[in-house]
Amino acid sequence: MRHRRDAHRTPRAHWLLLALFIGTLASMLGIQGFARHGTGPARTPAPDGPVEETAVSPGDGLGGPVLDLSGPAPQGRGLPARTVALTFDDGPDPRWTPAILDVLRRHRAQATFFVVGSRVLEHPELVRRIRQDGHQLGIHTFSHCDLTAVPTWRRRIEVSLSQSALAAATGATSSLLRPPYSSTPAALTAPAYTTYRELASQGYLTVLADIDSRDWTRPGADAIVRAATPAGTDGAVVLFHDSGGDRSQTVAAVDQLLDVLDARGYRLVTLSDGLRLPSDVTTHPADTATRLRGQALLATYRISSTLTWTLTAFLVPLTVLTLLRAVVVTVIARRHWRLADRRHKVADRRRRSSAGFRPPVSVIIPAYNEAVGIADTVRSMVANDYLDLEVIVVDDGSTDGTADIVEQLGLPEVVVVRQANQGKPAALNHGIAVASADVLVLVDGDTVFEPDTVRHAVQPLCDPAIGAVAGNTKVGNRQGLLGRWQHIEYVQGFNLDRRMYDMLQCMPTVPGAIGAFRREALESVGGVSEDTLAEDTDLTMALCRAGWRVVYAEQARAWTEAPATLSALWRQRYRWSYGTMQAMWKHRHAVVERGAAGRFGRRALPYLPMFQVLLPMLAPVIDLMALYGLLFADGGLVLTSYAGFLAVQFVTTAYAFHLDRERFGPLWTLPLQQIVYRQVMYLVVIQSVVSAVLGSRLRWHKLARTGSAGSALETSTPVGPA
Known part of the structure; x- marks a missing residue:
């Protein structure tokens, strides 16, 4: 949500280089396929078969x-x-x-x-x-x-x-x-x-x-x-x-x-x-x-032959690694769900006996030009079943009357703080300084809470070793293909991973849409840093390196508005990907550190570049190899392998939907997501890597809002087991 205009234009020459690279690679594979697999069978016409009229006698x-x-x-x-x-x-x-x-x-x-x-x-x-x-x-x-x-x-x-x-x-x-x-x-x-x-x-x-x-x-x-x-x-x-x-x-x-x-x-x-x-x-x-x-x-x-052999040699372990990751993440997520279910039962008994953890809570909402949805966001905070709650809206130099809208609501629990436009980290730090409570819930300006979200978000903080809690972010505008694809990604990609990170005690990101923090933990790392574009990831990694535990609370659900167009999605994910790379580089020394920092560094940091950078970077090459096999090698084997991969993705996603009590209706779009949406995400990662290598500076992008998160919450009906 940062809006400073201090960055120059993103370089475009790398798209030409990428197209040239992909084209050259495709040409090499085509040459190899034509030369090695295009050779017809050895045979001659049957002498006793029908012969056309000869041209000469x-x-x-x-x-x-x-x-x-x-x-x-x-x-x-x-x-x-x-x-x-x-x-x-x-x-x-x-x-x-x-x-x-x-x-x-x-x-x-x-x-x-x-x-x-x-x-x-x-x-x-x-x-x-x-x-x-x-x-x-x-x-x-x-x-x-x-x-x-x-x-x-x-x-x-x-x-x-x-x-x-x-x-x-x-x-x-x-x-x-x-x-x-x-x-x-x-x-x-x-x-x-x-x-x-x-x-x-x-x-x-x-x-x-x-x-x-x-x-x-x-x-x-x-x-x-x-x-x-x-x-x-x-x-x-x-x-x-x-x-x-x-x-x-x-x-x-x-x-x-x-x-x-x-x-x-x-x-x-x-x-x-x-x-x-x-x-x-x-x-x-x-x-x-x-x-x-x-x-x-x-x-x-010879070059194409070497290239084909190399890619084929990499293809098998990468495929095995991808499938192994899906299995491991799913198994760990099941274990996490069982343990979380026990914790929820204990927490419910404590709440009914009036012995629950109920500290004063300050909700901080940084907002820049959020006029469309800020009223729904603020009302959902006030409507929470948490009694000792204050809501602080930090208006970061909005030009659309965001602060005025909040003030006109006339809610006594809500405090509006105005500042000149300085960016989201500065707005968060300003809100933290103004807040009176020692437990802080940081929320994006386009997010809507369920009535019990605050209570579920802060409950894990009863453990003094826990410094932050990552909530369960839900896509509010899940209509249409793009919305359904993002909904699937949030449930299957983000939340399954968060369950795994929680079990391994190496949570790399508390999402900006919903996160609860202990003030002491935030002060120990100097507050929210402005060093990267992914301030939520940067902050979470800093907390882990400082020795604080970061956990996942799947019942702390927050509904956010996802990008509604491909261009908006591209800008958002480009910033996320670029900022995550910045955060990984900033905290790279955690790999060799001791204690909790080392545990985080040796578990999360190798995983992130492997599955969020390297594999997406190689994905277009893998797709080209699949096309190569379809055209020149055993097409049946390629189609069977793809069907098997899709089946694993479907089972994994369906199980993630089961854990999150989501309806299975959107799963029919999963095959299309693998073909279209996945390619867009891969290109985003490639652009981010190239920008990082070239040392390009990237500005924050403000997404156009429609205020659909609130309406989605009103019509949502979770299904399945609690």
């Missing part, structure tokens, strides 16, 4: 599996008699490609490998070994897509990226291309023929096969050998696969086939040697531009 001159379609008349070339060119598709593979290379080396045979560009980026050393062993390289597209099923621009990208990857690995490019899902000339369709003509205009020779071993069906090594053996003395281009699955049968079949062919006097050659093509026709040194593109592509792939 044997009489048109298509006489072999190596197609030169660049001229007006198509040409197909085949291998001479007793000559076999073994070809391997879909590699390189770190397990099966070396095994096949070892078999070829033992038999002193040469072959041609049609490599997938994305796998070249993964294993460039294998591509270099293929070439060093004297074998030939061709391209098999970048992602093993069906070239006949994609548009022209995608085909160009597929072959261009493949050539760049090949240039990065070997310094050379190839004009040999085998389209994925192609087989023999007999399976050539009209759409495929049209596509191959288009590729021929770019300088590519399309390589089909005379014999398709169909090793990808894994029928057994013997069956593969029978299918791959040429008839009589015919020459043949034989199709195998060295990647795309378990290729142990392929390795064994190649070993057996080479023995068979050697016994029958066959030569094992590369395609260029078998067709007697000069090497510079099929293999070309990469020009400088292609090589640079290839190196850039390889570097990008």
Whole structure:
């Protein structure tokens, strides 16, 4: 509620940097997903299945599996008699490609490998070994897509990226291309023929096969050998696969086939040697531009691969940590509820026997331009069932007649104090100085109390070790999606955590809407500090470090007006988040202190940055990884995991509503809260962190009020057990 105009404009450049970072990260993940998970399955058309009308007939001159379609008349070339060119598709593979290379080396045979560009980026050393062993390289597209099923621009990208990857690995490019899902000339369709003509205009020779071993069906090594053996003395281009699955049968079949062919006097050659093509026709040194593109592509792939692996490695422990937190907080909250129930019963017996703790109480309300709701706030204080009560309204330079409204109420228990605008901490300290009681209840100017709130708030102070009591803040304007989302957050997020903090004796915040304090405790820390924007958190941490216990009184309910628009919500949470970071930094030395201060420092301070700063900072990255998994990996697993996470959130939230005696109606908005509201809160934290790192000064923001907290109290009907 501070209103001094001593801060400069919040920097906007970091939003551009954030957008650039998220965009770059998304691009990296997209590259990795496209390269690693976009590769199609290894298979060829079934020879006995339906085949479309062929584009050409044997009489048109298509006489072999190596197609030169660049001229007006198509040409197909085949291998001479007793000559076999073994070809391997879909590699390189770190397990099966070396095994096949070892078999070829033992038999002193040469072959041609049609490599997938994305796998070249993964294993460039294998591509270099293929070439060093004297074998030939061709391209098999970048992602093993069906070239006949994609548009022209995608085909160009597929072959261009493949050539760049090949240039990065070997310094050379190839004009040999085998389209994925192609087989023999007999399976050539009209759409495929049209596509191959288009590729021929770019300088590519399309390589089909005379014999398709169909090793990808894994029928057994013997069956593969029978299918791959040429008839009589015919020459043949034989199709195998060295990647795309378990290729142990392929390795064994190649070993057996080479023995068979050697016994029958066959030569094992590369395609260029078998067709007697000069090497510079099929293999070309990469020009400088292609090589640079290839190196850039390889570097990008390696960075994206490292980034993806790192994020995946972090994703599992972060997910486990989040779920573990939900379970632990819920279990502790249940224990707290049981203990609190016993305390309430004891307090009720004491109250009925007139032996209860009933010290004089001063309620202090700092107010700045609260004309809309200040009357409801003051009336709810006076209407409390607490007898020895004074209400002090400190008008902090309001310009809307706030103080006049209070004075016109004519309530003898209410004192109005006016001061020039100095900010909320100064108004609170002024009210503390004026107050006559030693037990003080600090209240925001937009808050409405229930009739028994003051009594429940001050009861824990009967213990002289307790210096402050945090009340139970309720959202008054919970209509609409935004109101319901904040209502869920207050009940599930704030109050569950406060129960845990109470049990662990490390309460970091007494909310400004409702808090009871011992005057002695406030004086021991010098009153309310102006050092941070979260004066309530700063004050509470100071009390904990001074050795005072701070507890939670869930029955001390106060109804407050939450922001009604996204822009107002953003400003409020930005201030909260930024101020909390300031308070954590200010009290960081509590981590190494002894006694109660050390207990607070080693319990609350690690928890706050972990779950209120670090995890929200990483949340957009986690969401990107989920989208990555949905698009490129196991989408079913991602959806199942999200459903499980949502189920845990729902159960946790429902239990928090049960503890707070709230109706379950708003829970239907929980899935939308996770998708929309959660993202806004994450961006708020990111902006706060960036502002803190840049050393930006942030001003206080005054929210527009509608006075809806009072009407919400009148219509509220708690349900469930007390």
